[in-house]
Amino acid sequence: MHTLREIPDLRTTLNHHRRRGQRIGLVPTMGNLHAGHLALVAAARERCDVVVATIFVNPMQFGAGEDLAAYPRTLSDDQAQLEAAGCDLLFAPAVDIVYPRPLESQTRVRVPEVSEGLCGGSRPGHFDGVATIVAMLFNLVQPDVACFGQKDYQQLAVIQRLVDDLHFPIEIQGVPIVRDEDGLALSSRNAYLDTHQRAIAPRFYSILRELRQHLEEGAGVDTTLAGGLARLGEAGFVPDYLELRAEDLGPVTATTRDAILLAAVRLGTTRLIDNQPLLLPR
Numbered sequence: 241m242h243t244l245r246e247i248p249d250l251r252t253t254l255n256h257h258r259r260r261g262q263r264i265g266l267v268p269t270m271g272n273l274h275a276g277h278l279a280l281v282a283a284a285r286e287r288c289d290v291v292v293a294t295i296f297v298n299p300m301q302f303g304a305g306e307d308l309a310a311y312p313r314t315l316s317d318d319q320a321q322l323e324a325a326g327c328d329l330l331f332a333p334a335v336d337i338v339y340p341r342p343l344e345s346q347t348r349v350r351v352p353e354v355s356e357g358l359c360g361g362s363r364p365g366h367f368d369g370v371a372t373i374v375a376m377l378f379n380l381v382q383p384d385v386a387c388f389g390q391k392d393y394q395q396l397a398v399i400q401r402l403v404d405d406l407h408f409p410i411e412i413q414g415v416p417i418v419r420d421e422d423g424l425a426l427s428s429r430n431a432y433l434d435t436h437q438r439a440i441a442p443r444f445y446s447i448l449r450e451l452r453q454h455l456e457e458g459a460g461v462d463t464t465l466a467g468g469l470a471r472l473g474e475a476g477f478v479p480d481y482l483e484l485r486a487e488d489l490g491p492v493t494a495t496t497r498d499a500i501l502l503a504a505v506r507l508g509t510t511r512l513i514d515n516q517p518l519l520l521p522r
């Protein structure tokens with residue numbers, strides 16, 4: 241696997257593959273890879289001839305006071321994992337290659353409506369940063385397929401809307417959440433949890449599953465969510481939001497069947513997100 245750091249090198253290499261008629265799969269990441277990322281590589285591998293991963297800790301998607309400086313940077317370990325997973329090319333640019341201008345002068349992409357509320361409500365500007373870097377990577381790599389995890393459900397919806405609205409000829413592939421044996425969704429931020437917090441963390445998943453079951457059995461939405469917030473609090477989490485939405489993230493109506501329960505919580509200073517798709521009864 242080659243690691244490229246410069247845009248012209250990336251373009252030249254990919255043009256070579258494109259001229260040979262090869263399908264290109266993109267896996268954008270911020271590094272500190274775990275089995276969830278490797279599932280994205282496997283999904284791209286299945287669908288494409290050439291798999292390109294990117295590692296870039298994108299400053300534009302971090303708010304003031306968030307963990308940009310602390311975000312784990314583990315390039316050589318990531319390279320070894322990508323190579324073993326069958327990735328062909330890694331693009332790992334420096335910040336000034338991606339953003340040669342100060343961030344406040346940089347062109348931004350904003351995806352309205354679907355970026356608002358949920359994580360977008362508690363992290364203002366976050367999805368503008370995500371949409372901007374993803375649109376830039378789409379432009380640089382021009383992949384046939386791009387793979388993203390379903391843990392970041394709202395991010396996936398933002399990226400799908402970006403592709404639809406800007407007519408990128410790219411298939412977006414959502415890849416199921418990979419969990420630890422105890423149910424905790426894999427996340428680079430799990431590394432911030434101390435031993436006590438790590439022992440509590442799987443309760444987030446188990447509470448969401450119980451709530452899903454109640455909702456699928458016809459329990460009232462408002463009372464279920466109120467009870468869920470209380471239970472998350474009792475388990476030691478500080479809930480950021482707990483919401484039931486239609487699967488396209490629109491509001492749940494009397495005719496909604498496919499829905500999604502989404503939550504973000506804080507455990508100490510660590511923010512965790514998770515979700516549970518569900519089928520509401522008629």
Ligand code: PAF
Nearest residue numbers: 268269270298370373392
């Ligand atoms: O999900 C992530 O790791 C990031 O938000 C992404 C999509 C790589 C953009 O920086």
